[in-house]
Amino acid sequence: MDSKDQNRYEILRDLAVSAARGETPEQTARTALAQAAELVGLSAAAMYLWDDKKKVTLNVSYAHNDQAAERLKGLEDDLFGQLRRERDLLAAYMSFGGEMPSHSFTLPLRRGQNVFGAVLGFQEGERTIVSEDVFLDSLCASLAISILASGHNQIPSQEFLDKKRLEAIVETAVTVNHEVNNPLTAILGNVQLLLMKRQEMDDDLRRKLEIIEQSAVKIKDVTQKLLRLTTARTVNYTENTNMIDISDDKPPETPDGDTNG
Numbered sequence: 001m002d003s004k005d006q007n008r009y010e011i012l013r014d015l016a017v018s019a020a021r022g023e024t025p026e027q028t029a030r031t032a033l034a035q036a037a038e039l040v041g042l043s044a045a046a047m048y049l050w051d052d053k054k055k056v057t058l059n060v061s062y063a064h065n066d067q068a069a070e071r072l073k074g075l076e077d078d079l080f081g082q083l084r085r086e087r088d089l090l091a092a093y094m095s096f097g098g099e100m101p102s103h104s105f106t107l108p109l110r111r112g113q114n115v116f117g118a119v120l121g122f123q124e125g126e127r128t129i130v131s132e133d134v135f136l137d138s139l140c141a142s143l144a145i146s147i148l149a150s151g152h153n154q155i156p157s158q159e160f161l162d163k164k165r166l167e168a169i170v171e172t173a174v175t176v177n178h179e180v181n182n183p184l185t186a187i188l189g190n191v192q193l194l195l196m197k198r199q200e201m202d203d204d205l206r207r208k209l210e211i212i213e214q215s216a217v218k219i220k221d222v223t224q225k226l227l228r229l230t231t232a233r234t235v236n237y238t239e240n241t242n243m244i245d246i247s248d249d250k251p252p253e254t255p256d257g258d259t260n261g
Contacts (some may be wrong), residue, residue, distance in 0.1 A: 004039070008135050011035045015142040025049065025147045029060040033119075036139055040132045042121045043068035046076065047143065049109070049117040054085070058117075072104070072122040080106045080120065090115070093130050103127045107136055109144040119143065165232040169244060173226030180223060188216040222246065 011032060018028040033045040044063035050056050063069035083089035093105045102124045109117035119140050123129050129136070191213045198206045225246040234242040 007035075007039050008138075011039065012138055012142050015139075015146050018146060022150070025058060025150050026060055028146050028150075029058075029143060030062065032139065032143060033060065033062040036136075037062055037064075037121070040121065040136070041123055041126075041128055043124050044072040044122045046072055046120045047109070047117060048076070048120070049147065051116075068122060068124075071102070072120055075104050075122065076106075076120055080118070084118075093133070095127060100124055101127070103129055105129055105136065107140045109140055109147065111144065111148055117144075117147070162232055166229065169226070169229060169232055173223065173229070177223045177227060181220065184216055184219055184223075188213065188220070191216065 014035070015028060015032055018031070029047045033047060036042070037045045043065075044061065046059065046061040048056055049058040061069060061072070063072065079094075080089065080092070083092070089106070091105075091107050093103070095101065095103045102122065104120065104122045106118050106120045108115045109119065119136070121129060121136070191209055195206070195209050195213065198209075201209075226244070229244070229246065233245040235245045237243040
């Protein structure tokens with residue numbers, strides 16, 4: 001095994017070790033891109049991760065200088081990214097002419113048919129990246145495994161999202177109870193003390209105090225219902241806004257026995 005083959009092996013080995021150590025995808029990618037750029041002769045390299053809506057969630061880059069970094073970013077923004085959106089580009093190697101010839105590639109990060117990112121590289125001068133296609137493919141596969149092992153691009157289940165949402169609602173409810181119930185208890189207590197003398201009041205004052213009492217009791221009931229929530233159901237409030245459903249009724253069942261939330 002020559003020294004270059006040894007270096008290829010060590011880069012791929014380091015990727016596996018970093019995943020086992022629990023390093024973040026950002027740490028792993030930064031090291032791998034720098035090592036690969038040195039080995040292959042890249043002026044710049046980058047890794048992009050995106051979610052299921054193609055929104056970039058992580059961008060890690062390495063470059064010899066700012067000019068090379070900008071050149072690679074321009075290729076992603078103006079060429080590779082556009083071809084992915086419009087033509088479902090998966091992988092490409094391209095060469096460009098000019099006073100100083102340059103070459104670039106993009107390769108996918110994927111699990112099965114699910115593509116969740118890409119690795120890009122930019123090279124000036126002599127074209128050597130095509131001859132490194134096996135190593136670059138292996139690099140991307142190893143990066144993908146490392147990222148998946150970290151859980152960075154794992155799409156949360158609906159059950160997990162509902163649980164987190166309910167936890168946030170309950171935390172809000174506890175805050176509301178703590179901050180509202182103390183002054184509310186004072187209001188309700190004083191109104192009820194006054195209403196003990198309702199026979200001495202004129203009808204208009206008595207009705208107003210009773211309305212205050214009823215409203216205070218209703219507020220207290222709402223805060224208690226928030227604390228008792230077991231699902232994070234919502235109902236439509238306005239055209240573009242929902243509100244938490246605190247009704248005591250259970251949600252309707254669908255034919256297969258599921259509930260609508």
